[in-house]
Amino acid sequence: MIRSPIISTTLSWLSPVLITVALFLLLRGHHEPGGGFAGGLIAGLVVILEGSTRGVARARQILRLPPRLWMALGLGAALASGLPGLLSGQAFMTAAWFSIGTLKLGTPLLFDLGVFALVTGVTASLALPLMEDEP
Amino acid sequence: MPASLLLAAIALPLCVAPALPALTRRFGWRTSWLAALVAGLSAAFTMAAGLGADWSYQWLPSLGPALALSLDGFGLLMSALIGGIGAAILIYAGGYSRHDPHLGRLLAWLVVFVAAMQALVLADDLLLLFAAWEVTSFASFMLVGHSTHLAEARAAARRALLVTAGGGLCLLGGVVLLADAAGTWRLSELAVMTDHSLYPAIAILFIVAAATKSAQFPFHFWLPGAMCAPTPVSAYLHSATMVKAGIVLLVRMQPSLSGSAWWELPLLIAGGLTIVVAAWRCAVAVDLKALLAGTTLIALGCMTVLAGIATPSAMAALVVFLLAHALYKAAAFMLAGAIDHGAGTRDLRVLAGLRRAMPWSAGLAGVIGLSLLGLAPSASFVAKELLLAVAIESGPLVVILFGLAAISFAFAAVRVCWAPFAGRPSSRAEHAHEVDRASLIAIAMVAIPALALGPLLAAAHAVLEPAVAAAGGTITAYQLGLWHGVSAPLVIGLFAITSGLIAGLLLHRRLRAWLRTPRWWDAAAWHDALWVHLVALAKRLTETMAAGGPRAAAALCLAVTALLVLGVIVTDPERLPLPAWNADASPLDLAALALTLLGAGGCIAARSRMAAVCALGAVGTGVTLIFLAHSAPDLAVTQFLVEVLTVLLVMLAFRRLSDGISDSGSKLIRAGVALSIGATVFVLVLVAQGTQLGQPVGAWHAAAAIPEGHGRNVVNVILVDFRAFDTLGEIAVLAIAAIGAGVLLARHRKLEPAT
């Protein structure tokens, strides 16, 4: 853990910004560069930054759920996004779209959400144990 | 009905066998009577089926082979012998091995063996023949190794299996080639193959197979070794039936394969050498069963020679000799077992004077002795007459060989059937006792027919003729008679018997001294040494392959790749459309190139792990720049983030390790491998620039992204929609990797608690 008040303070406003960026990348991904993968990586980066400066416990607190569950949720969401197609007799992963006003929502977005959650979980579950016991 | 009877002859023993161990646990040695009944029934079934019966089942229709049975005269004769002698020997086993805790297993495998032999002689399909052949080999392995607690038995069983299974594989090769060449798997449909281009190979493969099974030189050694099996096994497998399988094969193949030097010469040489080598073994044998094994080898050698000659009269002599030999040799082995049990030893040097202690055995020994000697009126006398007549037709060499055989038989007759019972009772004889009634009945069951059949053979000409004919021979009732006047065969035969008697009665000790086997002359040891050397070679090869560990293996993989790519290029360089050199690079491209090269160079030069990781990060950044320069912002963002995260994670992990790079092995080789794989990839990239062979599907993706995928970012639409299934797999990989890493880290912490 790097104990430095400057970094700590910087992070206290940087982390929310980064998380916003991550979510932004996730949501705009379907139309502009970005997407769940890149968003997830940034979210993971936040976890690493928090963990190495303000402690692993703090990082876990930001995550709220254990990384393992993030992964399970992500994989589950990705799998689930394919099921509507399958259940309606079409091929697995056949996209279902519906619009709310001008906003088009569809199962691919759920899939991307799953990717986001999973990548976040993976990054966290790889990094946190490595940071937990300092050599 | 006849068809199902044929099938039953095989199926009945096969079905009963698995139950025998349990039955034996319940009913003890009496189970052997049931087993004998089964064997007898199986012979009765074939007899009831009648000549010409056949049955078939399409087992592998796509390839052609079927499970086909058909009954000809020779098959009937063999089937009767297998069932009849089998019944006697199973009864004998019940007596002989009464106190064996594994009697049930013994009986079961013997009965399996009956079934396999029946299948072998009844088979009308090359593949079924082979299948039965393999089962007999394996059953023999289980039976020779029956006394598993004896290291000697285990070694002998292994040797027997390796030799006979090796022959079996030759048979498989021969069968497949023959079926391919002849266009049929049916034995009865085989044409004469001597003109086919594969004929020499086929003939040799079949001959090797027969020689291994019938213990012909140079594979003869496994048979004497197999004598450490319980006596019923020796009597059945290694005298009467299994070793005859090779002869059966030769008889079956003789119509289509005989008639050329490829067939005749190998058989004459193998048979002849076997007779000589085995005669020597007989002369020096001190063990009763070893002596009998020697005479068995000689008999098989004679049959092999006859199969090689393959004239009608030779085949006729072969069939009659086979019949006679099967009967008296089974009896002789059972007698040897009886002596072993009664006197407690099989050592010919100490056996003497048993006639009082074992009167019944002595009487049966007399009966068997006549057959073994080849004296009238035994069936073997008739056989010997026929044999010598063929020999005289075929030339002096064969006369000498068969004469030597006759001398050895007579010698063995004296040593086995006379010497143990005659003379002053030795100390052993005083404690000797008569064997049980079941054993005596069993011996009589085959010994008496062996003797009594002689005068009946001429009368049974009508029965024997089909068997001879099926084997490709001809015979007249006159030839089967006992008396043909004072003929050359008779004179030679009498001379041989006299010599054998003299040798057996007077010279046996001196013979043993004169003919002491030189130490190097032990084919079994040669065989074992062959395997030892083979395994040593294998070890050296294997260790060479594994030397150098993962690093060498990785280098090998890369080198193979480079070689293969080079090979493809070299074999036809014109097929590779290399593009024209395109040198207009933007400044961003050049910057990316410089960064990448710098990173790669830094990675090579790095002296610490951390430095190397940072250098790799630089390479990644270079790649990011290339993506940016070529309008792939998505890839650039992702690549950059992955680089950052990788460097971070690897650094976190490396904090635990010593920060030095081990530097062993030749740098030159490593540089060579690295450069060659680099050059390979370079060529591949060049090639990739060339003309397209098909419409790239990416264009469709770009066109369909908005209307079909509802997104302007084609890359994202591909990732989450068009090819989302790939992404699904990849995120699964990520999750699995994280889980795996978590497990390993947890273990690591448990094993070496962090300080």
Added chain:
Amino acid sequence: MNALVVSPILLPLLGAVLALAWRNSPASQARIALWTSAGVIVIGISLLAALGGHGLAITQLGGWPVPAGIALVSDGLSAALVTIAGLMIFTAVAYRRLSLRESDPGHCFHPLLLALLGGVCGAFLTADLFNLFVWFEVILISSFALLAMEGRSQQIRASVSYVLLNLIASALFLIGLGLVYGKAGTLAMADVGLIYQQASAAGNGGSLDLAFALLLVAFAIKAGAFPLYAWLPASYHTPSHAVSAVFAGLLTKVGVYALIRLTTQVAPGADWIREVLVVIGMLTMLMGVLGAACQSEVRRILSYHIISQIGYLIAGIAIGGPTAIAAVVFYLIHHIVVKTNLFLVGGIIDRHRGATLSRAAGLASWTLLTIAFLVPALSLAGIPPLSGFAAKLGIIHAAAGAERYGIVAVALITGLLTLYSMIKIYIAAFWTPPERVVRHRFGLIRTSPMLGLAALTVVMGLAAGPVANWSQSVGTLIHNVDAYRRLAQVETQIAEPTPPHDALVRSQP
């Protein structure tokens, strides 16, 4: 059909997610694994029943037409292999509980096993080369985790070899794929095959030949072919017994399966590949069996035997043509069952007696285990009427028919050496009297996983006719690249790629 074809992949992945959620209850995890693999078996059998030897089923994932999207295509071979893969995982889970009676294997064991199953099924079903790569990765990473899971130093060492060489294979595969896409513009197997055929006819298939060279090496490494098999004997004897049995049955076979698809569908008519494979096949047979002959540990002997059997399969692929591929299909299925079974028994020997043969002795009193060993061992050595006999006969017969007598000779010699080492194990473990007598019994229930597979071996041998008929039609179908292509009806769906310009995300910094 859509659901049937995709569910052998989805079910294990869902099962893995579920099992991960139940991580604190090993018993429920095992139950989930059993039910999931049983489900895969059922699906596989229904696919098999629906397709027979001639049928093909396709699902185009996301509804996107091939080659724009990814298709899963199941023929008889895929269906059969999916079934067998499910069966092997089922058996392994049952074996761990019934036969070994091991305590908690760690909360990640069952999820990883299921992920492996999903990956294997994915590889068997996909009709897209890149998707195949993805499933290869799933298999590689999950098997690596299973291999190293117990964290013993021997296992870590083994997994270094394993991962290093397999990652090289993955890298080569990926480079090859780049080239394939660059040249053919598609990654759907049958499409690549068709384009290759047309290009070869026009005399410019050479650049694809280069790509295939890379795929060939990658698949050969995965299959464990000479001289690229170093990872296999270095690793297979180290993981826990149930895991090594699964590895033995499934992992290399995925590589062999990929080689079948490569030679018949991706690169049809590329004779040079088959000429290379002839040499590789023969050397693999010999080196594998020689390696086995000189080993003295049960699992090491069996590991080298895998290599030699892979040689048989590669030789069969090299011979080529419907008959030979039919023989390979038969052999493949036989081999998976038999090999897994032998490793299961080997695990028992290892557990109760120790790894080396000199210490394994006196197991003959366990009659059922003796049977469970003898049946697959003899089957492996090709003793009739067990499945190995018909399998070996098929390969040898095809070789003789194609006048590849070298393969016939090597196959026969290999057969003898195979028998040699099987007998070595048998004599040492079952005949040699033990130093101390075994008291406890090894009953029917404990032996049942192995006996079940042994029964399958016997049945497959006796019913060789129907199985061979089926594999014959599968072998014929596999060569019919057009059938696979027509199935996706490519021409009708992907036409006129005229992209609207603004659809492309371009030049945005």
